[in-house]
Amino acid sequence: xxxxxxxxxxxxxxxxxxxxxxxxxxxxxxxxxxxxxxxxxxxxxxxxxxxxxxxxxxxxxxxxxxxxxxxxxxxxxxxxxxxxxxxxxxxxxxxxxxxxxxxxxxxxxxxxxxxxxxxxxxxxxxxxxxxxxxxxxxxxxxxxxxxxxxxxxxxxxxxxxxxxxxxxxxxxxxxxxxxxxxxxxxxxxxxxxxxxxxxxxxxxxxxxxxxxxxxxxxxxxxxxxxxxxxxxxxxxxxxxxxxxxxxxxxxxxxxxxxxxxxxxxxxxxxxxxxxxxxxxxxxxxxxxxx
Numbered sequence: 001x002x003x004x005x006x007x008x009x010x011x012x013x014x015x016x017x018x019x020x021x022x023x024x025x026x027x028x029x030x031x032x033x034x035x036x037x038x039x040x041x042x043x044x045x046x047x048x049x050x051x052x053x054x055x056x057x058x059x060x061x062x063x064x065x066x067x068x069x070x071x072x073x074x075x076x077x078x079x080x081x082x083x084x085x086x087x088x089x090x091x092x093x094x095x096x097x098x099x100x101x102x103x104x105x106x107x108x109x110x111x112x113x114x115x116x117x118x119x120x121x122x123x124x125x126x127x128x129x130x131x132x133x134x135x136x137x138x139x140x141x142x143x144x145x146x147x148x149x150x151x152x153x154x155x156x157x158x159x160x161x162x163x164x165x166x167x168x169x170x171x172x173x174x175x176x177x178x179x180x181x182x183x184x185x186x187x188x189x190x191x192x193x194x195x196x197x198x199x200x201x202x203x204x205x206x207x208x209x210x211x212x213x214x215x216x217x218x219x220x221x222x223x224x225x226x227x228x229x230x231x232x233x234x235x236x237x238x239x240x241x242x243x244x245x246x247x248x249x250x251x252x253x254x255x256x257x258x259x260x261x262x263x264x265x266x267x268x269x270x271x272x273x274x275x276x277x278x279x280x281x282x283x284x285x286x287x288x289x290x
Contacts, residue, residue: 024143027134035135036143039115043106043140076100083276084283088165092279095157099150100272103141103216107264110139110224111257117231141267142224147217151209154275162282174282175201208278212271219267223260227253 024034054065062070076097081089109115119135140146162171176198234240234248 024138035138036140036146039137040140043109047105080276084280088283091161096272096276100268103271104265104268106140107220111260116224116228139220139224141216141220144217147213151212155209158278161279165283216267216271223263227256230256
């Protein structure tokens, strides 16, 4: 029995996999300027322009755009404040809100038809939708460089907020010091254990950018690859051609589009929620009510 099914030939079915696999390819004649960087710029400019249009002329009775922006900001601020507390929320909110809005917009932008399927063929002579080896657009969060950069920027701000709240010595005590308000001889007897636990915590903190970036990247990359594979299912697996192949490329991915809309929102929420929890854990003063 022959088990070499065509479905295993993913490189020929997915432009995201065929175009260098995980690495985002540079656009022709632009070198380091990759298609994921282009999408990140488009998403950033689109969010800024929309926000600018909505808030340029603030009105007592807001219009639809202003009302939508205010709703999003008030909702996000309420969620951040509920996690990190009223004192830290003003410092943490700008970064956390920016991360959430950028990530969810970038995730959903990747679902627009043409993203990952329009680009250059092997010759890179002109844009095409057939045998694409270098897509013109690729989801920004499907590039590990982008998700890792987001995680590293967060860690820098996290460190700044933590030191500002507790001070350098306070942050060290928070990590390595005794917990639970221990005093007397028991405090010093358990000190080696708390120092050992602190070292484990430092290692855990060092791995946070890796876990944050890989979780977001892996889910988005897998989703985009799945949509791309389903789009080419009719042509590559069932041997359809012409209008039938085009119709199958539209119909087969539809159920997965709804799933990816949910996944895009979920991953943005998880990324931002974990960032907020990390800030909360590092800025909680000893004896503070939980």
